Amino acid sequence: MISTEIRRAAVLGCGLIGASVALALRRTGVHVTLSDRDPYAVRKAERMGAGTASARGDRPADVVVIATPPSTVPGVLREAQARGLGRVYTDVASTKAGILAEAEAAGCDVSVYVPGHPMAGGESSGPGAARADLFAGRRWALCPHPATRPDAVRLVTELVALCGAEHRLVRPDAHDRVTAAVSHVPHLVAAALAARFAGADETTLALAGQGLRDVTRIAGGSPDLWCDILRQNAGPIAEVLDAVVRDLTEVASALRGAEPGASGTSGVPGMAGTAGTPGALAGLLVRGNHGRALLAGARPAGVAGGRSAAPKAAA
Template sequence: MRSAAVVGTGLIGTSIALALRGRGVTTYLIDTDPEAARIAADLGAGVEGTPREPVDLAVIAVPPQHVAAALREHQLLDLAHDFTDAASVKESPQRDAARAGCDLTRFVGGHPMGGREQSGPLAARDDLFRGRPWVLTPSSHTRARTVALARELAELCGARPVVMAHAEHDAAVALTSHTPHLVSSLLAARLLHADASRLGLAGQGLQDVTRLAAGSVDLWTDILATNAAAVADVLAEFAHDVHLMVDVLRALGATQEPEQRSAPLDTLSAVLLHGVQGRARIPVRGTGGLGIGTACATAPRGV
């Protein structure tokens, strides 16, 4: 790959551009917010503006609900020979692209599994995807050349290409990324009206659990709405466990009699043990596991 264009210069788009520039790829930066594109260019991510001739590959780095419109627009403008995206939901954008009349032979869905709770080009890093999975979701229409270019893109960014079906991807990130963000936000919201004296006791544990809640509201509204059904399925199972724990803790709080506390204590211990065991299954970064755990934190720009 000699040339590329990045449409949407938020965190993910700019990080991709920085990685490509570091590998000698001529990269163009396009954004409906000129200031964002200028900042990305000043960071060394590429050349601001549209190329004179079609580039090898264009990356549509915008939120999921805007992928199809941006893809359609830039295919009509002949921006690139082939196209991919970087959104964290794959099934809905693919359907939207088909309805919009996009050329699906020259498009393959993509999702680099890296991100941060910060957004915007200033949060970008050229090593954001190093050692991380980069999911590709080719459709039955996608030509082999397009998949090969998207695979090369992932490798140039230091990531490991992983091919998945659209629905399989969306179910996976609902469990590993989207529901965790929502749960983090729900817990963080409990702090809004908490007494300041109580918050003064907060330690690293609360910081860790609520870190994801600091993400872009606009972006995460888009992501969760686009992958709503899959997230709802995971959240329903989580809610069942939460209700179970409420009952267990109520029972423990209601009595000090050992014979009445035995069963709820066993249930509580089992839940905590399952948590330890579940967390141990998360692949360590760079060890070769699929490791899907972070949504694309693209800033809501570029459409």
């Protein structure tokens, strides 16, 4: 059991992430109130045991979790603070710098706002897909403002631990650059691959294997939600996309220079993989190997060393 100051939580937004946070908190005995602009979502979450619908006159929560689409977070935060819904606020949106800047510009009290982002999700959306263990063993980025109070950060760190995740302190702009690479661009690339199969014939589908299913799995997410996410992190995403496009363009050009069925690799542009300087094709495959090895070998959260006493700061 984690010793915590969190007795009451208010979850605003009962989608996959909000309802999963609520379920995880309920499991540790926290009192949870639920709200959503869609009354059906609230009833569904209630029936799943995620808490009770919020009502006028609720006592202020120790922590308010804003789990609405990224572009709505600043407005929801402002209104929640104006209504005094809680003493500390956090959100779960997958972009941070723009939301924080907008919240500040809108006059929100950022001293008690701890922007957050759990590194978990699923292809399905809505409260029906929620699970109490969605965040178990996952990392959860926290991106406080320099003016955010340490006790607010500590409280949200406890919230993360109650959800079974491991928090990580990251600067908002660094978070957005990293998230563009680890989440947003992979989503777009998976979509661009999957898009090739809209209207695919039966032979094509018959020959599609597990590799392709893995690569395109995340392309199943909601276009509306993802448009909102991607727009919020447009700059960092465009930069990473440029690099991907550059690599693929070079490879296509190298392949155009190759004669299918020609024997030997000499004189084939981009193919001098066995010579001193690797060509575009071999070069990309080797870099892909290196990146993949790092990703595959990266320590999953919660595997070794337990929860560290001191929060880790990262630029």
